[in-house]
Amino acid sequence: MPFPGGHPGAHEGHADGGRDRALHDARPHGARQRRARGLPRRIRSDLPRVHAGLTPDPEAPGRRREGRGGPIRPRALPCADPLSGRPSGRAAEADHAPRLGPDAVGSRPPPVRRLLLGLFHATEAWRVPEEEVDLLRRDFPDVEVTRTHSKEELEEKVRETEILFSWAPGNALVARGTRLRWIHAPAAGVGTFITPAVRERGIVLTNSRGVHAVPIAEHTMGMLVALARQLDRAIQDQIQNRLDRERWWVGSGRPQELHGRTLGLFGYGAIGREIARRALAFGMRVIAVRRNPLSAPAWEPDLLRALGLPAEEPRIEGVLGPSELGSMLGESDAVVVAAALTPETEGIFDAAAFRQMRRGAWFVNVARGKIVRERDLAAALREGQVGGAALDVFETEPLPRESELYNVRNVILTPHISGGSTGFWPRAMRLFRENLRRDGAGLPLLNRVDLERGY
Structure with a gap:
């Protein structure tokens, strides 16, 4: 038996480039394949395990080498490359030879990019985790990463940095950073980032559009379910230590369904897209209003990959332009605001807009508070024109204690938390790392903000 890993000599069937006819010629249809010759069945059945080094050679004690009289000692046949010490059949690993330094080859080291992190906050949820900073340093050895923990430290370090990843820095800080060329915002809304210094110097601004899409979409659907099933009333009954079952069977107290109803989206970006996907799963019909209804939103595959979002577009019924908002x-049986705050959208949901809604429809705002005139909404709720509302954002935040929204029936209020989740930082940092990679490669950055349009 040839020694595994060896090179047996050619037999007569291989001489002069010949072929072994018994092994290689075609067989007549239905003919059985010939058994391999030269080895007993017991040896053949054990060969795979012998070559894998998993079992001793079962016939070793009784076999003798050709032309020699000494028995072969029973032991496992070697299956490793004796030169490399690696298992046979595997590609050799790359040799980790020390690289020559720049002086040895006469070249200069790559330039160092300076990154400043201004992601400190009094609340743990909005402080970048230390492990995410460590990943930045590990993945980008050409980037000098500086993390700050206070406003004073940020003001001191900004002078030398060229890339700033921070909460809204303000015009004074941007003006102080004379070497700044790129600012990345950890949120989608960038109104407070577009300062005079940013405009004058043409500093590149990118945002985290899409990072909040999943939690906000889930929050929105939760609010719609709560409105349809009147869960706010159930919670009130629970607080009062009583459950009035009979109330649920009479008139307006009867729960409703989302299935078969129409959802109207005001804004169809990353957030609207994910809301639509979930609403369709509930069996709702979805229509949307967006600024450019004729041009489908262009989604970079790298952006969707970084955000962990599906590439497939939700199959909504139609996309309308701003002039068709009234239609x-x-x-719609439910209207959800998911648009950016711009001069065109500020205050667009006023008394006139609420009068155009289907009577008794639900209203949800997870975008920006100033898109809605709260006093007009409260009046529409009291009159029954709007059947219920769920608001996560407000004209003034936090919502003042004297706001009449606290005392209006069928309203669910949350303190601007729809975008928060334990998945925020991993998703936000994946997006930033992709842009940091693109910046180093000289490629266009994802989510670059148009400073004139504001998004």
Whole structure:
């Protein structure tokens, strides 16, 4: 038996490039394949395990080498490359030879990019985790990463940095950073980032559009379910230590369904897209209003990959333009605001807009508070024109204690938390790392903000 890993000599069938006819020629249809010759069945059945080094050679004690009289000692046949010490059949690993320094080859080291992290906050949820900072340093050895823990430290370090990843820095800080060329915002809304210094110097601004899409979409659907099933009333009954079952079977107290109803989206970006996907799963019909209804939103595959979002577009029924807002409001059983705050959208949901809504429809705002005139909404709720509302954002935040929204029936209020989740930082940092990679490679950055349009 040839020694595994060896090179047996050619037999007569291989001489002069010949072929072994018994092994290689075609067989007549239905003919059985010939058994391999030269080895007993017991040896053949054990060969795979012998070559894998998993079992001793079962016939070793009784076999003798050809032309020699000494018995072969029973032991496992070697299956490793004796030169490399690695298992046979595997590619050799790359040799980790020390690299020559720049002086040895006459070249200069790559330039160092300076990154400043201003992601400190009094609340743990909004402080970048230490492990994410460690990943930045590990993945980008050409980047000098500086993390700050206070406003004073940020003001001191900004002078030398060229990349700033921070909460809204303010115009004074941007003006102080004379070497700044790129600012990345950890949120989608960047109104406070577009300062005079940013405009004058043409500093590149990118945002985290899409990072909040999943939690906000889930929050939105939760609010719609709560409105349809009147869960706010159930919670009130629980607080009062009583459950009035009969109330649930009479008139307006009867729960409703989302299935078969129409959802109207005001804004169809990353957040609207994920809301639509979930609403369709509930069996809802979805229509949307967006600024450019004729051009489908262009989603970079790298952006979707970084955010962990599906590439497939939700199959909504139609996309309308801003001039058709009234038509969307009249068709919808639920209206969700998911648009950016711009001069065109500020205050667009006023008394006139609420009058165009289908009577008794639900209203949800997870975008920006100033898109809605709260006093007009409260009046529409009291009159029954709007059947219920869920608000996560407000004209003034935090919502003042004297706000009449606290005392309006069928309203669910949350303190601007729809975008928060334990998945925020991993998703936000994946997006930033992708942009940091692109910056080093000289590629266009994802989510670059148009400073004129504001998003």
